[in-house]
Amino acid sequence: MNGGLSNGVNGLNDSTHKSSRPNESKQWIPYLLASPIFLWLTIFFLVPIFFLIVMSFRGYSPTKGITDQFTTAHYVKFLTDAFYLGILYRSIKLSVLVTLISLILGYPEAYYLTIIKGKKKALFLALILSPLFVSAVIRTFGWMIILAPHGLINSGLDLLGLIHEPVKFMYSEKGIVIGLVHVLMPYMVLSIYSSLINRNMDLEKAAQSLGAHPVKTFFKITLPLSLPGILAGTLIVLTLSVSAFITPAMLGGTRVRVVPFVTYEQFMVLLNWPFGSVAALVLLAITVGIVMFYHRALEHGRWAEVFR
Amino acid sequence: MTEVRIQNLLKQFEDVAAVDHISLTVHSGEFLSLVGPSGCGKTTTLNLIAGFINPDAGEISIDGERINDVPIYKRKLGMVFQSYALFPHMTVMDNIAFGLRMQKLQRSAIVREVGRALELVRLPGVEKRYPRQLSGGQQQRIALARALVIHPKVLLLDEPLSNLDAKLRREMRIELKDIQKTVGITTIFVTHDQEEALSLSDRLAVMNKGRIEQVGSPIEIYESPKNEFVSSFIGETNIFSATVMEAKEKELLLNINEARPVTIPRPLDLKFRIGDAIKISIRPEKLCFGRESGDLTHYLSGTVDHVVFLGNITYYTVKTQSHSMSVICQNLETRTYSAGDQIRLEYRPENCRIIQAE
Amino acid sequence: MKSRQLLSIYHYMLIIFLLSPVVVVVLVSFTPQTYLQVPLAKFSTRWYRSILDHPEFISAFFNSLYLAITVSLVSAPLGTLGSFAIARYRFSGREFLNALFLSPLMVPMVVIGVGALQILSIFHVAGTFVGMVLAHVVITVPYMVRTMLASFAGFDHNLELAAMNLGANWFQTFRRITLPLVSPGLLAGAIFTFIVSFDDLTVALFVTGPRMVTLPIRIYAHIEYYTDPLVAAIASSIVGMTIIVIMTIEKLVGLNRVLGSR
Numbered sequence: 001m002n003g004g005l006s007n008g009v010n011g012l013n014d015s016t017h018k019s020s021r022p023n024e025s026k027q028w029i030p031y032l033l034a035s036p037i038f039l040w041l042t043i044f045f046l047v048p049i050f051f052l053i054v055m056s057f058r059g060y061s062p063t064k065g066i067t068d069q070f071t072t073a074h075y076v077k078f079l080t081d082a083f084y085l086g087i088l089y090r091s092i093k094l095s096v097l098v099t100l101i102s103l104i105l106g107y108p109e110a111y112y113l114t115i116i117k118g119k120k121k122a123l124f125l126a127l128i129l130s131p132l133f134v135s136a137v138i139r140t141f142g143w144m145i146i147l148a149p150h151g152l153i154n155s156g157l158d159l160l161g162l163i164h165e166p167v168k169f170m171y172s173e174k175g176i177v178i179g180l181v182h183v184l185m186p187y188m189v190l191s192i193y194s195s196l197i198n199r200n201m202d203l204e205k206a207a208q209s210l211g212a213h214p215v216k217t218f219f220k221i222t223l224p225l226s227l228p229g230i231l232a233g234t235l236i237v238l239t240l241s242v243s244a245f246i247t248p249a250m251l252g253g254t255r256v257r258v259v260p261f262v263t264y265e266q267f268m269v270l271l272n273w274p275f276g277s278v279a280a281l282v283l284l285a286i287t288v289g290i291v292m293f294y295h296r297a298l299e300h301g302r303w304a305e306v307f308r
Numbered sequence: 309m310t311e312v313r314i315q316n317l318l319k320q321f322e323d324v325a326a327v328d329h330i331s332l333t334v335h336s337g338e339f340l341s342l343v344g345p346s347g348c349g350k351t352t353t354l355n356l357i358a359g360f361i362n363p364d365a366g367e368i369s370i371d372g373e374r375i376n377d378v379p380i381y382k383r384k385l386g387m388v389f390q391s392y393a394l395f396p397h398m399t400v401m402d403n404i405a406f407g408l409r410m411q412k413l414q415r416s417a418i419v420r421e422v423g424r425a426l427e428l429v430r431l432p433g434v435e436k437r438y439p440r441q442l443s444g445g446q447q448q449r450i451a452l453a454r455a456l457v458i459h460p461k462v463l464l465l466d467e468p469l470s471n472l473d474a475k476l477r478r479e480m481r482i483e484l485k486d487i488q489k490t491v492g493i494t495t496i497f498v499t500h501d502q503e504e505a506l507s508l509s510d511r512l513a514v515m516n517k518g519r520i521e522q523v524g525s526p527i528e529i530y531e532s533p534k535n536e537f538v539s540s541f542i543g544e545t546n547i548f549s550a551t552v553m554e555a556k557e558k559e560l561l562l563n564i565n566e567a568r569p570v571t572i573p574r575p576l577d578l579k580f581r582i583g584d585a586i587k588i589s590i591r592p593e594k595l596c597f598g599r600e601s602g603d604l605t606h607y608l609s610g611t612v613d614h615v616v617f618l619g620n621i622t623y624y625t626v627k628t629q630s631h632s633m634s635v636i637c638q639n640l641e642t643r644t645y646s647a648g649d650q651i652r653l654e655y656r657p658e659n660c661r662i663i664q665a666e
Numbered sequence: 667m668k669s670r671q672l673l674s675i676y677h678y679m680l681i682i683f684l685l686s687p688v689v690v691v692v693l694v695s696f697t698p699q700t701y702l703q704v705p706l707a708k709f710s711t712r713w714y715r716s717i718l719d720h721p722e723f724i725s726a727f728f729n730s731l732y733l734a735i736t737v738s739l740v741s742a743p744l745g746t747l748g749s750f751a752i753a754r755y756r757f758s759g760r761e762f763l764n765a766l767f768l769s770p771l772m773v774p775m776v777v778i779g780v781g782a783l784q785i786l787s788i789f790h791v792a793g794t795f796v797g798m799v800l801a802h803v804v805i806t807v808p809y810m811v812r813t814m815l816a817s818f819a820g821f822d823h824n825l826e827l828a829a830m831n832l833g834a835n836w837f838q839t840f841r842r843i844t845l846p847l848v849s850p851g852l853l854a855g856a857i858f859t860f861i862v863s864f865d866d867l868t869v870a871l872f873v874t875g876p877r878m879v880t881l882p883i884r885i886y887a888h889i890e891y892y893t894d895p896l897v898a899a900i901a902s903s904i905v906g907m908t909i910i911v912i913m914t915i916e917k918l919v920g921l922n923r924v925l926g927s928r
Binding site: 027029030031033034036037038040041043044045046047048049051052055105108109111112115124127128130131132133134135136137138139140141142143144145146148152182185186239242243245246250260263264267268273276277280281283284287288291 | 670673674676677680681683684685686687688689690691694702704743744745747748750751752754755757760763766767769770772773774775776777778780781782783784785800801803804807811861864865867868871872882885886889897898901904905908912
């Protein structure tokens with residue numbers, strides 16, 4: 001990554017101390033520096049995941065609580081019961097939808113940001129980032145107000161005479177999609193923007209000088225070369241939307257459940273930790289799967305050349 | 309064969325005129341260089357011709373037709389960029405074929421043309437590689453092939469050799485000129501390297517601060533520079549401020565504040581009176597160290613100050629009464645001079661050029 | 667260019683979309699009514715005043731504040747030392763540690779939450795301030811590591827060597843050269859960490875207890891049961907405070923320096 005790496009051990013040792021043989025006696029330094037965070041993450045992050053796996057195989061009964069017997073019943077239930085399969089399907093469906101919408105809405109915005117200059121650009125970048133400084137609870141609460149049966153949108157549509165009865169946004173998939181697109185689009189915009197802003201403008205000039213109309217230039221040159229940004233953006237939005245808890249919880253609640261909500265419900269309301277663990281692990285598997293799929297596509301896919 | 313003409317071209321950025329009312333005609337088939345220091349407007353001029361930017365005033369025409377309002381992709385001009393601008397996500401084949409595909413050429417014709425173009429630039433067989441797998445010099449050739457394969461009317465080159473190391477630059481120069489002569493295409497070449505411009509061009513346009521200082525063949529520009537800028541920018545020179553001492557029938561005697569006056573041929577088209585102030589330029593290689601039996605009229609006395617041995621030539625700095633002058637001598641003999649030597653610098657009157665007259 | 671104007675219009679519409687929920691919340695906070703409505707005629711500050719009648723929100727605010735500060739103070743050295751090791755040294759396991767330190771970002775928050783609940787229960791700290799800190803550091807330290815890795819990568823190691831060549835020992839070099847040059851990254855990381863901890867609801871929901879209620883949890887609970895604008899007033903106050911903090915940072919340090927290293 002950088003030239004500083006190989007010089008590290010030599011460069012930062014206090015030469016006035018007893019360590020007059022730099023290379024040998026200081027091999028343990030990096031391990032020492034990394035051990036606090038390593039221990040912390042191992043105990044409070046890795047080990048809990050292991051516990052989840054263990055918990056997912058334990059028995060549960062409403063009367064006796066968590067038991068010590070080994071069972072795969074929870075997995076069977078989650079992966080074969082139509083109710084939970086429906087929730088799983090919905091989670092994935094909504095995530096894909098949110099990702100596509102964010103991409104389509106976010107790309108032109110990212111492109112626009114590369115065209116404007118100076119103070120305006122800084123201002124608009126700040127504005128796009130600003131929702132991220134506000135808690136998701138507050139933002140989703142705002143959407144609850146806007147999307148309510150007599151909220152802003154419905155009142156507006158009613159005034160325009162476009163509808164006769166309120167459109168059901170609250171406690172519906174529509175509302176969740178809108179809320180998630182709002183929360184996650186800044187990530188998409190930023191990803192695509194970083195990819196576009198560093199592009200070589202000569203390439204577009206070259207294409208045009210060879211006879212390509214501006215629109216053709218965009219689709220043959222600019223768009224393909226912004227693929228790294230698109231991919232990074234869709235990866236972030238896909239994983240964040242499938243993992244999202246707050247927005248679907250507030251805008252969908254128990255009426256429109258997604259997998260993270262099921263996890264919460266099972267653990268905190270129904271106290272069925274084993275089943276809750278299954279839901280959590282399925283969710284983890286999905287996000288890990290998405291990440292791994294992307295890595296494979298980057299290495300071997302058709303567009304691999306763009307990333308070299 | 310295509311002629312490019314620009315008339316009164318103006319382009320301003322904020323309050324500064326990057327291109328300040330310039331006019332120029334590039335003849336059919338000629339290799340013309342726009343040469344000058346950074347910021348002189350040469351690249352802006354090229355971009356205006358290519359259509360990447362629009363002029364604030366003035367006309368650009370190709371073969372008599374005004375192209376000011378023609379969009380980039382319809383101008384049929386081949387462009388080679390300093391950064392080559394090869395499409396990284398496409399193979400060499402796709403890169404070169406790009407323009408042909410825009411022309412909706414048949415697949416078989418495309419394959420044939422690409423093959424021909426690669427042979428022209430002497431890089432056959434690399435169709436399947438990606439730009440990143442090629443060296444700088446190879447990429448440059450592919451960029452050239454890509455520009456030429458569409459049979460453009462004019463070839464535009466924006467400092468294409470700047471990113472190459474010195475040796476490769478010199479090699480590519482020769483190849484570039486060969487290719488241009490073979491194809492016979494009208495070419496406009498932008499560079500800040502005056503040596504490059506001199507070696508490649510049929511004509512040069514020396515630019516400074518948005519204006520064209522002088523247009524001419526390499527010999528004209530070098531031996532007959534019109535002003536101080538051109539004489540200093542192209543090659544090296546010694547410049548003297550002088551006053552006219554005496555005006556004879558065929559000669560002028562000038563006082564340059566030395567022990568002896570300098571004699572130059574009297575120009576027929578200008579009138580001079582005693583006391584007029586002018587500037588003259590004489591190139592370092594046009595001065596030579598005199599022998600005792602040499603010219604007794606046209607010389608100056610001085611002392612050798614610095615000596616730099618450069619192999620085939622030796623570069624001297626000589627201090628005279630009021631000046632410090634550069635002198636370049638070919639090392640024809642093994643005899644060299646050393647610092648402190650008292651010498652005579654001889655010159656020929658016709659080698660002194662007037663570069664500024666009142 | 668016509669297409670550019672179209673793009674411009676689209677852009678402004680998108681900005682409106684992005685800002686609308688927060689704007690709506692701020693507007694609603696000024697309503698004189700007892701239900702959620704955007705005030706069109708009269709503006710009232712009654713809901714801001716009524717915050718004082720709800721001490722549970724004020725204590726929740728301070729809980730979140732102390733929590734976020736503590737989490738930042740813990741994450742900063744943890745993350746800085748860890749990323750320093752990765753950036754400056756070559757050792758076996760480096761790639762693994764790099765992935766590990768950043769991995770919480772890729773794992774769903776609910777998974778981290780339920781995991782934290784289980785491990786903290788075993789240590790009997792679930793529902794306590796300490797427990798919350800332990801869990802929050804997990805989700806914030808990756809941000810610290812990321813910004814510090816970028817800082818160290820962009821840092822010319824030769825500057826440290828030059829300092830030592832001129833006679834500075836390790837500690838002097840670190841204090842006078844390294845630290846000042848990575849402080850923008852440090853500040854950026856600390857800000858991200860603070861925000862993530864202060865605003866977090868998902869993990870907090872699993873690790874909360876009667877004695878440790880954070881502001882987002884209070885807000886969330888209130889929304890579940892009531893439909894009055896009190897929450898809007900609280901939320902707007904938070905937004906207002908955030909803006910003031912950001913502007914202060916801008917004046918003191920300059921946001922470009924902080925965001926630039928991204």
